[in-house]
Amino acid sequence: MRSIVVFGCGRFGSTVATTLTELGHEVLAVDYDFDNVQNISDKVTTAVQCDILDENSVKDLGLSNFDIAVVAIGSNLEAAIMAIILSKEAGISHIVAKAMSFRKGEILKKVGADKIIYPERDMGYRLAHSLDSSNILDFIQLSSEYSIIEIKVLEEWIGKTIKELNFRYEYKASILGIERNGSIDIIPGADEILKDEDVLIVLGKDEVIRKIGK
Numbered sequence: 571m572r573s574i575v576v577f578g579c580g581r582f583g584s585t586v587a588t589t590l591t592e593l594g595h596e597v598l599a600v601d602y603d604f605d606n607v608q609n610i611s612d613k614v615t616t617a618v619q620c621d622i623l624d625e626n627s628v629k630d631l632g633l634s635n636f637d638i639a640v641v642a643i644g645s646n647l648e649a650a651i652m653a654i655i656l657s658k659e660a661g662i663s664h665i666v667a668k669a670m671s672f673r674k675g676e677i678l679k680k681v682g683a684d685k686i687i688y689p690e691r692d693m694g695y696r697l698a699h700s701l702d703s704s705n706i707l708d709f710i711q712l713s714s715e716y717s718i719i720e721i722k723v724l725e726e727w728i729g730k731t732i733k734e735l736n737f738r739y740e741y742k743a744s745i746l747g748i749e750r751n752g753s754i755d756i757i758p759g760a761d762e763i764l765k766d767e768d769v770l771i772v773l774g775k776d777e778v779i780r781k782i783g784k
Contacts, residue, residue, distance in 0.1 A: 571595055574638045575631070575662075576614075577622060577653040579606040582668055582689055583642030588613040600631065602649070622649045622656070633660035641667040641683065647674060651681050658682040717779045718746070723768040733760035741782055743774030 572595050576587040579601035587599045591614045599610050599617040611617040620627045622643075633639075639657035643650040650667060657665050658681075667683035669675035675686040710718045727735060737745055748755045748762065749769040755762070764770075772782065 572638060573636045574598070574640065575600060575633060575636045575657070576640045576642060577601075577650075578642035578644070578668075579603070579610050579617070580642065580644065582644070583640070584610050584613075586640055586642060591615060598631070598636070622652050628656055633657060633662060636660070636662050637664070638662065639665045641665065641678070644668055644670050647677070650674075650678060654678060654682045715775055716773065717776050718771065718773050719779050719782070720749070721770050721772060721782060723764050723766065723770060727764050728766050729763065731761050731763050732758060735764075741772075741774065742778050743772050743782065745770055746773050747771040 574590055574595050575598045576583050576590075577600050579587065579599050583601070584599070584606070587597050587610060591597045597614040597616075599607070599614045600620050600622070601607050601610075601617075602619070602621055604619050607617045607619045618631065620631060622628060633656060636657075639653070639662045641650050641653045641657070643653060654665055654667060664685075665683050666685045666687060667675075667678040668687050668689060669678055670688075670690065672688075675688060679686055732745060737743065745758060746756065747770075748758050748764070749771065750765065750767070754771070772779070774782070
């Protein structure tokens, strides 16, 4: 279990905070808006109304007790910057920040964010790739070169084992898991036979992923 502070309880921040709580982590949700705090108070470990730009208010948060900070403040760049700086000063080892544009993301990175999330851009990638191929159910870009997709088993794969498909050689990609009947088999064996309703979780280079999808 980790201790995580989430700054900003809008749609993105509240989803992150409540999901982390459901996964068993200790979560402090912080927001300037009292209504946002009220709405999330029974879904996280602790929810606090706080003006991040007020030095005295911030002292009461006890940020030095947290392992991770998620800065989900989208509309107030100054507040987002301050949340990152205060988290750094408190010794929080990993800081993730949401940004609505590349320029803002670069600013947040320069003041100390370890990872920048672009929700709208990432959802755009996922939607575009799912529309590009009826076989692709989901798409996650890991880096400028590599991506993960969820893809329906192709008709020509049904009844064959992963070994018979020679997946790594033929497609230069790796099967990370098979989703079947609501459960996921992580890193399936080479003798696993693929079935009609299976969904494969595949890691590979972008050009390979696009080729598989088509």
